[in-house]
Amino acid sequence: MDHAHDHHDEASKPTDVRERLFLPELLHGLAISTRKFLRNLFGERDPNPQVVDRTGLSLVTTVQYPDEKPIYPPGYRGLHRLVPREDGKPRCVACYMCATICPAQCIYIEAGEYSDDDHATESRVIEKYPTQFVIDELRCVVCGLCVDACPKDAIRMDTYKHTPAEYTRQGFVYDIPRLLRGPPVTHPSDPWYKRGSSEEPDHVHKEAHTRIGEGLVPLKLPGGHRVEVDTSNPVAVTKFIK
Amino acid sequence: MRLRWNVIIGSLTIIPGLLFGGVATGYLLGGLADKHLFVGAHHLVNVVLLLLVFVMVIATALTLAERKWSAMMQNRIGPNRARLPFLENSALSGVPHVITDVLKLLTKEAFIPKDASKLLFNLAPMLAFAPVFALFAIVPAGPTVNVFGFDIEMVAANPDFGLLYLFGIASLAVYGTSLAGWSSNNKFALLGGVRASSQMISYEVALGLGLVGMMIAFSTVQLGGPAGMSDLQSHYLPGWSTYLGPIDVGVPQWGFLLQPAGFILFFAAAFAETKRAPFDVPEGESEIIGYFVEYSGMQFGLFMIAEFVEVVVLSGVLIAIFFGGPYLPFGNLWLKSLFGPDWQWLYGSILGTVFWLKVVLLCYLQLAIRWTFPRFRYDQIQTLGWKILLPIGLANVFISGALILWDPSLKALAIAGGIEILVLVALTLTPTPAKSRADAHIGHHGPVDEHGHGADHALPAGHH
Numbered sequence: 001m002d003h004a005h006d007h008h009d010e011a012s013k014p015t016d017v018r019e020r021l022f023l024p025e026l027l028h029g030l031a032i033s034t035r036k037f038l039r040n041l042f043g044e045r046d047p048n049p050q051v052v053d054r055t056g057l058s059l060v061t062t063v064q065y066p067d068e069k070p071i072y073p074p075g076y077r078g079l080h081r082l083v084p085r086e087d088g089k090p091r092c093v094a095c096y097m098c099a100t101i102c103p104a105q106c107i108y109i110e111a112g113e114y115s116d117d118d119h120a121t122e123s124r125v126i127e128k129y130p131t132q133f134v135i136d137e138l139r140c141v142v143c144g145l146c147v148d149a150c151p152k153d154a155i156r157m158d159t160y161k162h163t164p165a166e167y168t169r170q171g172f173v174y175d176i177p178r179l180l181r182g183p184p185v186t187h188p189s190d191p192w193y194k195r196g197s198s199e200e201p202d203h204v205h206k207e208a209h210t211r212i213g214e215g216l217v218p219l220k221l222p223g224g225h226r227v228e229v230d231t232s233n234p235v236a237v238t239k240f241i242k
Numbered sequence: 243m244r245l246r247w248n249v250i251i252g253s254l255t256i257i258p259g260l261l262f263g264g265v266a267t268g269y270l271l272g273g274l275a276d277k278h279l280f281v282g283a284h285h286l287v288n289v290v291l292l293l294l295v296f297v298m299v300i301a302t303a304l305t306l307a308e309r310k311w312s313a314m315m316q317n318r319i320g321p322n323r324a325r326l327p328f329l330e331n332s333a334l335s336g337v338p339h340v341i342t343d344v345l346k347l348l349t350k351e352a353f354i355p356k357d358a359s360k361l362l363f364n365l366a367p368m369l370a371f372a373p374v375f376a377l378f379a380i381v382p383a384g385p386t387v388n389v390f391g392f393d394i395e396m397v398a399a400n401p402d403f404g405l406l407y408l409f410g411i412a413s414l415a416v417y418g419t420s421l422a423g424w425s426s427n428n429k430f431a432l433l434g435g436v437r438a439s440s441q442m443i444s445y446e447v448a449l450g451l452g453l454v455g456m457m458i459a460f461s462t463v464q465l466g467g468p469a470g471m472s473d474l475q476s477h478y479l480p481g482w483s484t485y486l487g488p489i490d491v492g493v494p495q496w497g498f499l500l501q502p503a504g505f506i507l508f509f510a511a512a513f514a515e516t517k518r519a520p521f522d523v524p525e526g527e528s529e530i531i532g533y534f535v536e537y538s539g540m541q542f543g544l545f546m547i548a549e550f551v552e553v554v555v556l557s558g559v560l561i562a563i564f565f566g567g568p569y570l571p572f573g574n575l576w577l578k579s580l581f582g583p584d585w586q587w588l589y590g591s592i593l594g595t596v597f598w599l600k601v602v603l604l605c606y607l608q609l610a611i612r613w614t615f616p617r618f619r620y621d622q623i624q625t626l627g628w629k630i631l632l633p634i635g636l637a638n639v640f641i642s643g644a645l646i647l648w649d650p651s652l653k654a655l656a657i658a659g660g661i662e663i664l665v666l667v668a669l670t671l672t673p674t675p676a677k678s679r680a681d682a683h684i685g686h687h688g689p690v691d692e693h694g695h696g697a698d699h700a701l702p703a704g705h706h
């Protein structure tokens with residue numbers, strides 16, 4: 001008995017009588033089509049945008065886009081946003097890191113200076129801010145390098161939205177009013193926790209920074225109230241290597 | 243489990259309701275026409291009602307159904323973006339798309355390519371469209387009943403040469419196709435036209451042979467009328483019927499039971515003549531686009547709608563010849579006795595509705611076939627026509643003829659047909675051994691073998 005020979009024959013043979021007769025196999029095919037037809041015609045479609053989790057009779061995998069939006073996976077690089085501080089101003093310090101690294105050269109920044117007599121706590125310790133911050137989303141290649149480059153966590157792509165369609169090219173050029181949105185972000189390492197004013201140098205307060213990060217010193221939040229840091233769990237700390 | 247009750251209830255009430263209303267209107271109008279005009283005037287009503295209303299409306303609905311039903315078979319939703327201005331929140335199952343399609347086709351420029359043969363170019367769509375329509379004239383869409391004292395036939399014309407008319411007119415449709423292909427002055431269109439004519443020639447033989455068995459069995463080529471194929475199928479095989487209370491039951495002499503092979507032959511051949519997948523090489527969207535590649539606007543629309551009219555007409559013809567016409571498989575006598583002499587039109591309307599429901603079912607079958615089977619290659623089409631269908635057709639004619647000669651009551655024919663159907667069903671329902679063999683191979687050669695023979699089989703062939 002020659003097994004290898006058998007195998008070869010079966011692969012090349014037009015198999016058995018059902019397949020050579022056409023009709024039974026054609027009827028099988030029709031049965032599959034009809035089963036799907038009936039299930040999809042009479043079963044209510046589950047509009048769950050997570051298609052694999054859909055239940056019920058209907059097998060339809062369509063997501064009706066403008067009415068139903070698919071959920072993007074975690075880490076999806078969506079439309080940019082400029083992260084606001086608690087007081088609503090951008091965290092951005094106009095350092096040009098993102099504009100420099102951007103391979104598409106689609107970020108344009110003009111820097112301005114906070115005046116010395118600015119009374120907001122946050123602004124008092126920061127020197128620069130963007131007066132113009134423009135991203136041409138049409139030229140952006142969505143590489144995410146700007147987010148990685150930013151030393152101040154001031155630009156993020158965590159909107160979980162892709163760039164919406166526009167009627168003109170100019171519509172894709174996003175400026176500060178359109179970019180500055182989303183929840184504000186605060187880090188223990190933010191300069192206004194480390195020093196009272198821009199006159200005090202940063203390194204003097206390095207220890208304080210670390211102690212806040214480890215939960216030894218309570219966080220000072222704008223608005224005056226203090227928050228006790230829970231030390232039982234590890235605290236999410238963003239440390240910037242300088 | 244959530245069901246779309248609106249669709250379920252809608253399709254169970256609206257479709258039969260509309261059909262019933264249409265058929266009842268036909269019988270009553272026919273009766274009135276006979277009463278007030280002249281005897282036989284109901285045929286004029288039937289021309290308008292059956293050809294222009296029923297066939298045309300169903301064909302138009304099929305243009306949508308083709309897209310919507312194929313979507314359902316492929317787990318999609320299908321067209322649902324066209325909305326009516328005052329019903330913007332409801333897609334209405336895509337029905338507004340029919341309106342937008344018609345608007346688009348009517349308002350587009352009818353472009354005639356340079357160097358095209360203008361007369362033939364303009365003639366071709368009409369030649370493709372008209373014969374298909376004319377085919378339905380001989381298909382009886384309901385029983386002959388007495389309305390207002392006149393016998394009303396639900397058929398546009400009832401010539402005694404019925405099936406011969408069918409063959410004659412059906413062959414005419416290809417003129418439109420090949421003329422369109424030739425007159426467009428386009429190589430792809432010409433290829434499509436040539437393919438269409440060669441396909442028609444290959445399948446014309448099988449088309450005729452498929453019906454010969456039925457002609458022998460019923461000794462007629464007429465479709466309508468009391469001696470026509472359609473009405474003969476309402477009778478039971480002699481001796482094979484009984485009464486269950488008031489309801490008559492038995493084995494009806496439906497063409498499908500007497501001539502399953504003939505049905506398959508005729509269906510395959512007629513399907514090839516409608517030029518729809520899997521026999522759509524004349525169109526072949528993905529390779530040559532086809533004989534209508536140069537047509538635009540409503541001229542293209544005519545080709546398009548002709549294809550769907552063909553689907554409806556083929557369903558009607560198949561039902562009249564093989565699926566008992568308008569009749570139910572049993573209980574026809576009981577149904578007739580339910581209605582008094584003045585209410586016979588109700589009996590007719592119910593059976594007329596049954597006829598159109600069968601048409602819708604067969605249309606579904608044809609659409610399902612089109613969306614299930616891949617296109618045959620050109621040589622496969624010729625092989626199927628000449629080497630498979632033709633011999634089967636010849637054998638079927640001889641076997642059926644012999645059986646009818648031996649037993650003129652058609653019972654032997656019915657038994658032979660029943661056996662053919664049973665064999666087909668058995669073959670379809672038993673699992674293909676090729677598949678189980680393949681599974682076994684995976685088991686034997688796979689890394690884990692539950693049967694403990696893995697080591698044995700893993701040895702090279704020479705070690706056995």
Ligand code: SF4
Nearest residue numbers: 102140141143144146
């Ligand atoms: S994602 Fe990449 S291309 Fe887009 S702005 Fe950022 S750095 Fe530039």
Ligand code: SF4
Nearest residue numbers: 092093095096098150
């Ligand atoms: S977004 Fe970040 S990297 Fe870009 S200029 Fe502002 S602070 Fe610098």
